[in-house]
Amino acid sequence: MIDFVRIPERKSKFLKENKKFIEQLEKFAEVKIKLNEEISIDAEDSLKLMRVKEVIKAFGRGFEFDVALNLLDESYRLEIIEIKNFSGKSRDRLIVLKGRVIGRGGKTKNLIEKYTNAKIAIYGKTISILGKWDEVMRAKEAIEMILSGSKHTTVYKFLEGM
Numbered sequence: 001m002i003d004f005v006r007i008p009e010r011k012s013k014f015l016k017e018n019k020k021f022i023e024q025l026e027k028f029a030e031v032k033i034k035l036n037e038e039i040s041i042d043a044e045d046s047l048k049l050m051r052v053k054e055v056i057k058a059f060g061r062g063f064e065f066d067v068a069l070n071l072l073d074e075s076y077r078l079e080i081i082e083i084k085n086f087s088g089k090s091r092d093r094l095i096v097l098k099g100r101v102i103g104r105g106g107k108t109k110n111l112i113e114k115y116t117n118a119k120i121a122i123y124g125k126t127i128s129i130l131g132k133w134d135e136v137m138r139a140k141e142a143i144e145m146i147l148s149g150s151k152h153t154t155v156y157k158f159l160e161g162m
Contacts, residue, residue, distance in 0.1 A: 062121030083125050100146050101120075109122070112142050127143055
């Protein structure tokens with residue numbers, strides 16, 4: 001069974017230059033991976049195929065490779081939020097919303113990670129969340145509150161109340 005995944009060119013180039021990551025993933029998941037324009041994954045098990053695809057997608061969205069490997073565990077998931085769903089077509093609004101999620105000096109992003117135990121990566125026009133199912137859902141709710149215009153203090157109280 002073969003499937004394909006696309007990631008940003010910069011990330012794909014990094015994988016091509018650092019083959020140890022792909023070799024490690026192939027060993028852990030018992031799959032074959034080829035790096036071309038698209039990354040092809042060959043696996044006998046469809047569940048492994050889906051998991052490896054998620055690992056590569058998470059890496060492409062800005063997570064460290066070691067963090068992305070958590071997705072091989074069934075209790076972990078990746079959630080990707082499209083910021084344009086909140087900003088519309090305005091590039092300026094997209095930048096403002098990314099800034100709101102990051103917070104001054106990274107405070108907001110760090111607090112969400114601290115209270116939910118999920119990892120957050122902000123890359124391009126997306127915010128990605130990686131963690132266990134319940135952690136991801138709580139982090140997603142907090143991030144969507146911020147993107148929808150909630151005050152930071154309201155979000156912090158929401159997080160502290162969990």
